[in-house]
Amino acid sequence: MKLAARVEQVPQSVTLAISAKAKAMKAEGLDVLNFSVGEPDFDTPQHIVAAAKKALDEGKTRYGPAAGEPKLRELIARSLTQEVGINYSAENIIVTNGGKHSLSELMMAIIEAGDEVIIPSPYWLSYPEMVKLADGTPVIVPTDAATEYKITPELLRQAITPKTKLFVLNSPSNPTGMVYTPDELKALAQVVVESGILVVSDEIYSQILYDGAQHLSIAATHPEVHKQTLISSGFAKSFAMTGWRLGYLAGDKTIIGAMTRIQSHSTSNVCTFAQYGAIAALEGPLDCVETMRQAFAERRKVMYELLNAIPGISCVKPYGAFYMYVNIGKIGLGSVGFCNALLEEKQMAAVPGLAFGTDDHIRLSYATSLKNIETGLKRLEEFVEGRL
Incomplete structure (x- = not known):
């Protein structure tokens, strides 16, 4: 069956295979740390749920x-x-x-x-x-x-x-x-x-x-x-x-x-x-928004410091959202290959920059716990050191 030309223009997401692999590995009992999530890791505030x-x-x-x-x-x-x-x-x-x-x-x-x-x-x-x-x-x-x-x-x-x-x-x-x-x-x-x-x-x-x-x-x-x-x-x-x-x-x-x-x-x-x-x-009150923002701010500080202490990669300091866009150009891998290898070797999921139009970057989300950030960045450091 021939699909409409407009659909043929839209490629499969480059993150789909990595996301599926991360879920499969986690289902097998592996300790996969997910830094690809584009959503807050908080529950919806209770007054909103109640309404x-x-x-x-x-x-x-x-x-x-x-x-x-x-x-x-x-x-x-x-x-x-x-x-x-x-x-x-x-x-x-x-x-x-x-x-x-x-x-x-x-x-x-x-x-x-x-x-x-x-x-x-x-x-x-x-x-x-x-x-x-x-x-x-x-x-x-x-x-x-x-x-x-x-x-x-x-x-x-x-x-x-x-x-x-x-x-x-x-x-x-x-x-x-x-x-x-x-x-x-x-x-x-x-x-x-x-x-x-x-x-x-x-x-x-x-x-x-x-x-x-x-x-x-x-x-x-x-x-x-x-x-x-x-x-x-x-x-x-x-x-x-x-x-x-x-x-x-x-x-x-x-x-x-x-x-x-x-x-x-x-x-x-x-x-x-x-x-x-x-x-x-x-x-309603916006204190719930501020509570989440403050948590993100603390995580951002930790992740930024840890990232920029890793030789071979770099990151411009973000001032909003909850992402870090990491330049991996010196590693010699495209973003999809980098993310695949990072997941397989260190059980750490990241989003290839190819999805965002730049193949020499990866995106990491800090919508996750400080413990995960510290553990994950240690894994990333070990991964990068092995390729320099």
């Missing part, structure tokens, strides 16, 4: 509005208005089945065959594939440690053509943990305004920041740029709600309306009672 349970008890189990529960949309709009400084209303918000869904629906709503989408590399691995599935063309712009893996205004300007429709920005970044400064964002916003392109700002890690780093949305950096900006975010990372599948997109109401039509014909609506958990997250 969802209450919604179930109250019969909130029926179909809901395609764009999301009205109260949740209003709360998201109010929260963004306070954080960004731009006036958002409920009609500027769509609630989606996770942050990933908000991005894929956006691509389907605005991208046509021939449209180009600019994506800085390293990138979150699904960005280019979402563009391809919408029949668009991803334009990858490489960055490196010299700019802390951030795209510059000059690189962005050079990548823009008459076919450019969208620029994808992610700060704090997955996989690098980098956070764009206000001046950097202002300079990028100027290019966006001058060129007339759209920008989607993936801000899913906006509340996980360190060393005084401040989150600023590109939507707030220029008097006109908010008209061209879509904000993608969700509840997964900050509130440890990854399995709840609750995300949202904020922006122009015409685009939100188009996405709502798509959603009404694909998923109908987001899980009704889960949305009441999200309402509790926005209405």
